[in-house]
Amino acid sequence: MILDVLPLELMREVLLDLPTVDIIQTVKCTRRLHYFATEKDKALGRRLQNCIILSGRLCIGSIFCWKCGNPVLCLYLGTKFFRANDAATQWNHNSFDFWFEGGCKCWHINGPKIEPDLLNHPSSFYESHLLKGFENRTNFVINNGSLDDAVINCGKLFNILTKFSIVRVFRLELDSSDGHIWDKMNPFFNANPPDLRIQSYVSICNVDSEIKLDSFSAGSIFSNGLVEISIRSRFKPILVNAYHEVFRRTPNVFFSGITLPYTYEDLFGFFKDTKELTLGSVTRITKQQLCQLVQNFYEVKHDEECFFKIGIEEDFLVKDLLTLIPEEAYSLHLKRSGDIGPEPEMMIWAEMTDRFGGRWGLMDITVYELGIVRDENLLIICSMKYFNEDSDQFDSDQSDSYQSDSDQSDSDSDQL
Template identity: 60%
Template sequence: MILDGLPLELMREVLLDLPTVDIIQTVKCTRRLYHFAKVDKALSRRLQNRVFNVRLCFEDYELCAICRKPVLIRFLSMKFHRANNAVNHSNNSRFSFWFENECKCGYIADPTLEIESGILDHPSFLYDNHLLRGFENGTSFVIKNDSLDEAIINCSKLFNILMKFCVVRKLKLSINSNNDDNCLWDKMNAFFNANPPDLRIQFHVSTDSRINLDIFLTGRIFSNGFAGIEVYNGSEPTLTNAYHEVLRRTPNVLFLGMNLPYTYEDLFGFFKDTKTLSLWSAARITEKQICQLVQHFYEVKQDEERMFEIGIDESLLVKDFLALIPEEAYKLHLKRSGIVGPEPETRTWVEMTDRFGGRWALIVAITDYHWSFLNIGSMKYFIEGHLTKPCNEFSLNQFFN
């Protein structure tokens, strides 16, 4: 093999210039290279088996409770766990960016490590001397800047560093539709267009109902598309761009607390390629049409990864949606819930076998705020034990893995 014939010192320099995910794959090619990488200090630091979730967040201004100055919340946060850790213990680190004349009370109160922005121009030094130890300890970092524009550029630089030096499992962008967020994102997007990050996965996006979804069609940072998008009510209960291309292309879509124009036909029309659709909102889908939805799952072969969550009247039970399928196609199951009360509470769920032998679970979930939803998903991913847990209104698809 070619790699066996190359000098190890030459390979070392080449490897250290690669993103961490490529280093891991390359050193697996030969036993000689793998053992060399394990004993080399710089390479071994890159091979430490951490897996990260990364969140890039822009939020609104808030008033500091101490000095009452406005604070613009913008940060990068990371949660990591060791890839082979059976306990799956995780630590959290957060990077906050502030500039002159901004409130700093929160940073004084919390244990943080201050980093000079110039270190961002030396990624290897930053990673080896600050980030590794900080991730282990769950340290929060503060990066000082002279202006808001500089803070945005430095946040973008750090994002690119993390994409190169870390193994990222999940990537989330939280952005609002206000003018400040749009202005900040335009500047950051321009930086990413000129300096594209090494992205190997797709973004999960959380945004509000007023957002202009066109911003997700431009920019090299979104060239991989999206793993999922969550749209919540941002003081505008009606989703104006409900039939936008971004929503049609994204495999996992959630709408929370809005009035939606979607009809039964949209479930198998506009959303025909959607894997998980969660309508935690008012939609134009009747009880009879939800029965037709169940019938459709019975009569038409579905992708086993397909899942639906649809809001229903809280008085309805799961058996109310079985009228259009034969009785021999389903079984009713009772499971005692974990909700504490004067009397034991049980949940009824349905196991349905479609015409093609596929098995589906149907559950009615009621959240703490008495919102009711019908969940439909493959038995392959169904976890019956989760029925014993109280339903959290923000735990999407909590009955399926």
């Protein structure tokens, strides 16, 4: 193997320029290289001994500080440390606040200040700030001139983090923004692609203008696709291309508070490959068509990962939706609701066995928002393996898509 004959000094320079994931995989190839990287070379040893496993949340938009009323731009991170010969791992929460002219400067005023020029020297920045800072749960502050400078520097920082850490989870949140900030950051990522090798989560809430969905299907930062896209509106209408490819390709799709053109046919047409679908919005689906939906789950074999939550502006109980399937195929049960409404109450849920022996839980939920009943009922259909009979929760590992303390396998960093 060529790695056994190349000079170690040359290999050292090549390895230090690689993302951490590639260093780990490369040094596993030969015992000679593994011994050199883990025992002999200090720089490589530090990269491998202090392996950062990253769960990141990039929150951008016109989020205003409740103290000063100025906008905030933050990058929130959860970091998990792996140390060789140490079975314990440490989960820390860190943040990067980007100060800019006219922006909020109320928080983390005692945190270490980072000059933007340091972001142009990734290795020095990693050695002098990231390692020690992450160990101590540091809230960093990065000084910038304008908001445009802050957006670009936020992109630079994200690229550094993807190179020097193993990214397990990444979630992009666009909140209360007209989209201009993301419109500026996305071209930076297209010109300087981050080393992101996972599918990402995207959450969009209360934006003022039409959402440009192409950036989530064609942008370099999402080249591996999305695992979930969520769009919510609480106070204002949102314009969205409901039949964009990004919704068809993404396994988990969530809408809330939006008027959508979807029909019953779209549930098994446009969304035929969707694993979890939540339509907590106004659609063209009727109560009678919910009966047809239940009938379809009875007569057609579905993947047990299929998880539907469909809302309509009509009152119904789950027992009203069982009229098109045989009585012997289902049973009704009582359960105490949890925090669905202001006061707990008894509710009826159904267990249905389809023609193929699959077991499904069905429940109707009245939708509450800020303690107020909305004119919307929600039908939930999911495999019984996700249904917890003792609570109003569903145990789907998809239902809480972002977990800061991700329990995913750390195989990339094992056995260095």
